[in-house]
Amino acid sequence: MALTAREIIPMRIAKEFKDGMLVNLGVGIPTLIPGYLPEGVEVWLESENGIIGFGAPAPAGTEDKLLVDASKKFTTIKPGGSIFDSATSFGIIRGGHLDYTILGALQVDQKGNLANWVVPGGKLAGMGGAMDLVSGAKHVIVATEHCSKDGKSKILKECTFPLTGLECVSMIVTELAVLRVTPEGLVLQETAPGVSVEDVVKNTEAELIIPDVVPTMPIL
Amino acid sequence: MSKSKVVSLHEAVSHIKDGDVIHFGGFYAIGTADDVIDEILRQGQKDLTVVNNDGNTPTVGVGRLIAAGRVKKFICSWCGLLPMIPEMVDKGELELELNPQGTLAERIRAAGFGLGGILTPTGVGTMVEQKWGQRVTLNGKDWLYHTPLRANVSVLEAYQADEAGNLIFHATQNNFNQVMAYAGDYVIASVIQPIVKKGELNPDYIQVQAPIVDALVQKEVK
Numbered sequence: 001m002a003l004t005a006r007e008i009i010p011m012r013i014a015k016e017f018k019d020g021m022l023v024n025l026g027v028g029i030p031t032l033i034p035g036y037l038p039e040g041v042e043v044w045l046e047s048e049n050g051i052i053g054f055g056a057p058a059p060a061g062t063e064d065k066l067l068v069d070a071s072k073k074f075t076t077i078k079p080g081g082s083i084f085d086s087a088t089s090f091g092i093i094r095g096g097h098l099d100y101t102i103l104g105a106l107q108v109d110q111k112g113n114l115a116n117w118v119v120p121g122g123k124l125a126g127m128g129g130a131m132d133l134v135s136g137a138k139h140v141i142v143a144t145e146h147c148s149k150d151g152k153s154k155i156l157k158e159c160t161f162p163l164t165g166l167e168c169v170s171m172i173v174t175e176l177a178v179l180r181v182t183p184e185g186l187v188l189q190e191t192a193p194g195v196s197v198e199d200v201v202k203n204t205e206a207e208l209i210i211p212d213v214v215p216t217m218p219i220l
Numbered sequence: 221m222s223k224s225k226v227v228s229l230h231e232a233v234s235h236i237k238d239g240d241v242i243h244f245g246g247f248y249a250i251g252t253a254d255d256v257i258d259e260i261l262r263q264g265q266k267d268l269t270v271v272n273n274d275g276n277t278p279t280v281g282v283g284r285l286i287a288a289g290r291v292k293k294f295i296c297s298w299c300g301l302l303p304m305i306p307e308m309v310d311k312g313e314l315e316l317e318l319n320p321q322g323t324l325a326e327r328i329r330a331a332g333f334g335l336g337g338i339l340t341p342t343g344v345g346t347m348v349e350q351k352w353g354q355r356v357t358l359n360g361k362d363w364l365y366h367t368p369l370r371a372n373v374s375v376l377e378a379y380q381a382d383e384a385g386n387l388i389f390h391a392t393q394n395n396f397n398q399v400m401a402y403a404g405d406y407v408i409a410s411v412i413q414p415i416v417k418k419g420e421l422n423p424d425y426i427q428v429q430a431p432i433v434d435a436l437v438q439k440e441v442k
């Protein structure tokens with residue numbers, strides 16, 4: 001059976017993580033990555049409300065009512081984990097101490113600009129911690145389905161929605177491809193199993209730099 | 221010096237005046253002093269400027285003050301659980317100021333620690349710059365300048381306290397509480413555990429120091 005976007009994307013991003021790294025995972029697909037980490041690789045998960053090293057959701061009946069993750073779910077602390085205040089949390093985020101931040105996108109473009117917090121004319125709910133995460137992490141990976149629900153490419157020449165961050169994205173992982181933002185432009189680095197270069201080009205509005213050889217994602 | 225700072229909820233909240241700027245700790249109302257919100261609703265203070273990360277919902281947390289029409293300006297990083305806000309903003313009933321969460325924390329920190337503002341890379345080239353920030357270029361790098369964010373009253377929730385005002389937080393209750401403690405002219409802490417005598421807390425674990433806190437309220441555990 002063919003793999004779905006919710007399998008391919010976290011499986012591929014898991015390959016980027018090294019043991020002991022500090023990472024922040026956005027809502028949705030990014031939260032699935034820890035399930036695909038290879039044996040012997042453990043990362044510290046950061047939660048913007050002030051945790052390094054949170055663990056599994058708290059089992060019903062054992063919740064500490066003062067211990068939640070960034071999605072308001074009761075969580076647990078792994079051995080070695082720590083808790084701190086919001087200024088420290090964002091100092092860690094902005095200060096370059098976070099190895100990776102992985103988050104979704106409404107739009108991302110070939111210069112690495114990211115839009116993921118509001119649509120034009122939409123309800124202005126706020127950016128939360130997203131702008132700090134993309135400005136401060138060493139590496140920003142966008143984990144997103146290649147196209148929106150109405151079939152339009154999310155990977156554009158230029159974002160048209162309000163930006164979350166300027167030229168901040170280093171890598172884009174979708175169910176079709178891995179794309180790398182470079183000074184020369186957006187490079188098609190890998191295709192997903194069973195996906196051709198033409199499939200990626202057809203579904204991408206951005207201009208792609210296509211190397212002579214494009215390997216398949218090393219996920220199987 | 222040796223006087224206990226424990227006061228009634230009514231007395232603590234009577235220090236809040238119409239038009240005040242109030243810092244409320246809390247992330248989704250975890251670490252928000254809900255007893256103080258109850259008492260503000262009872263006492264009737266209005267035209268408040270409220271600073272809180274997200275406001276939580278119209279029924280739990282700072283969102284209750286917004287839903288009750290007591291807030292003229294809300295400064296937050298996100299308010300996605302308060303569906304009435306866009307309409308209130310459109311009608312001119314509420315002013316909304318959005319800060320990236322780290323910018324919000326750091327503006328509060330700057331106010332409490334004597335700094336003239338902050339320079340952050342966060343938000344350069346975004347709506348934050350267009351609406352709320354000011355770009356500053358120093359040595360070839362772009363930053364956004366933001367002013368310090370001070371309050372008339374800081375409302376905290378703590379887990380443990382002694383009568384002198386030393387505070388200890390538990391788990392993710394801390395969030396903005398610790399940094400807000402230093403940035404309010406009058407600091408109220410609502411304490412969950414029974415407040416102990418001075419000297420009974422381990423000095424190594426104290427997170428907010430006694431002289432910083434003005435009033436302690438013993439929270440009724442529901």
